[in-house]
Amino acid sequence: MIKIEHLVKNYGTNCAVDDISFEVKKGEIVGLLGPNGAGKSTTMNILTGYLSATSGSVSIAGFNVLDNPMEAKKHIGYLPEQPPLYMDMTVEEYLIFNYNLKGCKLNRTKHLEEICDVVKIRDVYHRVIKNLSKGYRQRVGIAQALIGSPEVIIFDEPTVGLDPKQIIEVRNLLRNLGRDHTVILSTHILQEVQAVCDRIVIINKGKIVANELTENITRAVENTRRFQIKICGPQKEVLAMLRAKSGIVSAEVLSQRDGDAYTYTIESEVGVDIRKNLFYTLAEKNWPLIGMEALGMSLEDIFIAIVDQSSNKKKYERRSTKGRTKVEQEIAKNILEKTTAQDSDGFSALFDSDDNKKN
């Protein structure tokens, strides 16, 4: 449905998008992720024909955006970062203007009513946009993108400025749209991507650093085991034992002290459950285990790790001992390597083999 090939966009000497290629299939929801200034909005602007690429090509529904912009644009509904609203119009006038602008052929009253029901703006339909709250303005912006029921829908940060309930509504809406539309959305909110998207494309400094199915990344997150444990016993010996133990990637002691017990954080290897094993070992040594808590690893951590690694490896390694954990590092590295090598099965294979090991 959408095909991007070797897209490059330079602003003067500044390279905003650097050789991006990816494809989006029909009915797929793809999340475009990246830190500020990574090139997400630029990519979207090029997709929609607002900007022209320096080189490379984009085709939407088989029409090249540069060679055949009119046809390509007919297949796109676009909500830019800042919803393009005419403040002095009422919602009704604005939607009718868009309906005419897009040369829509559907039954006007019925079509607009449907859209208003979908984004829930019925109650402000006759109000002037200037007087609407940010959430409603955002929804009017979304409504605008849906007019004409385009095959490709592109949203630039659609949930910004909405309240939590509205965010959930918009996510549900996006999921529903994904059934018969192709959706690309950009966002900073990682849960959103996880909740909505089939695939995640992470961009940093104009380059794609990861292009992965959401389930793979989620699985990677779930497979990680990080624990905070409390052990009574001599600190140095316990730490030495933990570090030496097979299946444990890293162990750190925290400064918290509770009587003669110390708190440690440990990380097990991906896919290895070390809890039982650890318990028996400690029992053998006569060091009572008085607390164990699993520390979840969030998508955020992986995202930050990926971005950090892709932007500056040395800087990342220096910081990693403090902040990031080794497993995150590992996952990020794998994703990065996979993307660079363009090896489609590398990442999944890694986890498949881990699963096998576990079984």
Added chain:
Amino acid sequence: MFAIYKKELRSYFINAIGYVYVGVFLAAAALMCCYTTLISKTYDTGTYFTMLLFSFIILIPLLTMKLFAEEKKLRTEQLLMTAPVSIWGMVLGKFFAAATLFVGTVLVSCINLFPLYVYANTERLSQDAQVFRIGPSTPEIISCVIGVILIGLAFISIGLFVSSLTENQLAAAVITVAIILVMLILGIVNEFIHVYAIRFVIDWISIASRFTNFTTGILDYSAILYYLSISGVFLLLTVRVYDKRRWG
């Protein structure tokens, strides 16, 4: 294109700007008409139309200042540029909206000339003798109106172009005022220049000096072509501004 045309025309009358423009235009035209014909006791309308041109210095920027500047400020140009409308469609939609309001007002302001016809009628009745010609010359008025409209359209396209360069409406208005002022004043400045070559060139460029033919009832084709080309060139430049921004 039609959607944009409709939207622009409508927006003139949602904001006060359309009413201000029409009101000021009609009031100024009526006043000038009084002074140049009725009070000066003449049927010659040439001066009236020439003065009308000078009112465009203030009036045309009112029409054109917000056309693109506001879109850029509100970021709504993104909507127009990503809609299945060509850049030409967008520019022409806006141009024709301003042109419609302008031409409409000029035509309405022709009412001002009716008293002249009424006076001419009574004067003709009061004089027993067959006077050769009393009253305003209709062909002259028609050619003047055509000239005024063409010059106005040229100014509108200049204003449109300036508006596409900035996102500040005020800046757009001020620059447009300056350009129109210079274009009109060239003809007057010319009278103080004694070097023939310079005078010839300025005379050729000047919008006002080409208008003199119209005031005598001559439809000067070269002038018509000149005014139309100015419109065309500035519309083309506006399109180029948007084309270039894409590649920027």
